[in-house]
Amino acid sequence: MADYENFVRGQLPRLLRYATMLTGEREQAADLVQDVLVKAYRRWSRISDTDHPERYVLRMVTNGYLSWRHSRAARLIAAGDLPDEVRPDDFASEHAIREDMWQRIARLPRRQRAVLVLRYYEQLADSEIAELLGCAQATVRAHAHKALTTLRNGLTIEQMAQAKES
Known part of the structure; x- marks a missing residue:
């Protein structure tokens, strides 16, 4: 099992960052990665025989996220009205835009x-995304298009310009 321990030591930071991006919460991401690593430990002899065990476990995290049954309350924090113009040294406005x-x-x-x-x-x-998600490349492109359209529709011109600069 030394091979598994080395794998976890090397991949854990990446898996946690990835899961945090998916879930939006560090605690939920840690729970997700822990669940996946327990499953991976049980199947390690098969996983380690694959060409890319890191890709296999990444797919496990993705699938775990997509099927996770934990309900979580949507926590929306009102950022308030954004100023008409953002100063270069105005970190609060930059933080509000990122938030x-x-x-x-x-919400996607x-x-x-x-x-x-x-x-x-x-x-x-x-x-690669299609392989990880088990769908066609056209489906990946459709999901990306819909997501980006949804994000763009909610942004003002000033916010889009600010996002490009950051």
């Missing part, structure tokens, strides 16, 4: 959110 975007991403359907995280955070190609 607003995070809340918008958190799970598959759309997973596609965005895999595409833009993990920087995977559509073919």
